[in-house]
Amino acid sequence: MKKYSNDNNSRQAVVEAMDALVKKGLNKGTSGNVSVRTGDGMLITPTGISPQALSAEHIVHMTLDGDVDAGQLIPSSEWRMHADVYRGKPDTAAVVHCHSPYATILACARKAIPAMHYMVAAAGGHGIPLAEYATFGSRELSLANLGALDDSLACLLSNHGQIATGRNLQSALKLAEVVEEQAHCYWGTLAIGGPVILDSAQMDEVLTAFRTYGQQRERD
Template sequence: MSLYSNNLESRQAVVDTLVALGVKGLNRGTSGNVSVFTGDGMLVTPTGVAPEQLLPEHIVYMSLDGDPAEDQLTPSSEWKMHADVYVNKPGITAVVHCHSPYATMLACARKAIPAMHYMVAATGSYGIPLADYATFGSQELSDANVEALSTSLACLLANHGQLATGFDINGALKLAELVEEQAHCYWGTLAIGGPAILDKKQMDDVLVAFASYGQQAKREDLASGNKLNED
């Protein structure tokens, strides 16, 4: 787990990640947002600033209660969704939200991603859940997101996009890429009759195998709501 600070390095990491979302085809324009947890608050991307114009000093430092420090830009309208993840998912230190094409298509069709490929287990779960629809930036959306993430490190947001979390910002970005890859695969199988679903035992075996890979041993703990300090 990486804990971030309100410093230039952390701010630059947030900028680089938002830019990377566009470069990797996971986001366009000013949609999407990125944050990191600082222990006493978070750094989050501002609203309405295009990635190519974003500078470290534009990143907003704010409390998890919604109070930004003085003389800053307005934070993302979806800051609450990020803050509530940090409150409810101990150990998570980064959140990436984007409107990647295939994940968004499935979200608009209100289709969660089932266990059609073993890499779905990289979320620490048996599938990639779908959060109920709510207006962007609302407490209702944040609540729906937290509920969907109660058993997973990532989810789709109905009629919206996807959200991925991580033990560091690189992990959150990689998981967002994986969600999009799995969404693309699922979308493709739906066009040819639908996927063959792995059963619970098969997915249990994958989750056990993943647990032997470094920090992924803690993904199951987070997905099930256990705190890291209880290990």
């Protein structure tokens, strides 16, 4: 697992991750947020600043209990969701939340992504789950998200967007891309009668293969 610190390099990595979300078409405007775990808390994007205007000095360091270091901006309204992921998933070092178009379409239709393509296994299971709806920034949303992430590295958030986690920022960003690709694929199949679903045995084979498949392994 990548170890991040409350330093300029880690802050810049968060800035670049937010910029990457925009360049990859996964986010627009001031929506979405990115964080990394540090030794005594987390670094997270601030609220209300567009990725184009974001710089390392804007990134907020705070404890997982919500205490913000002195002299910093207000953190993302979704900070609880990030903090609770770090508490509940000790192998997670980075969290990416975005409103990518097709994942958001499915989230608004309240449709989890089933095993219609083997790449859903990139999230660690037989599909990409859907968290129950709760107001953004609320404790209820954080708990709903944790429930959906219980056996998964990523999930859709009902009427909201998606969240992806990883052992480093690179893997979390990559997974967010995969979630969006799978959402697009599923959306397309729904327009022509729906997908043919892979069965449990087939998905178990995929998950086993992923453990030794070069580029699917997360690297620190």
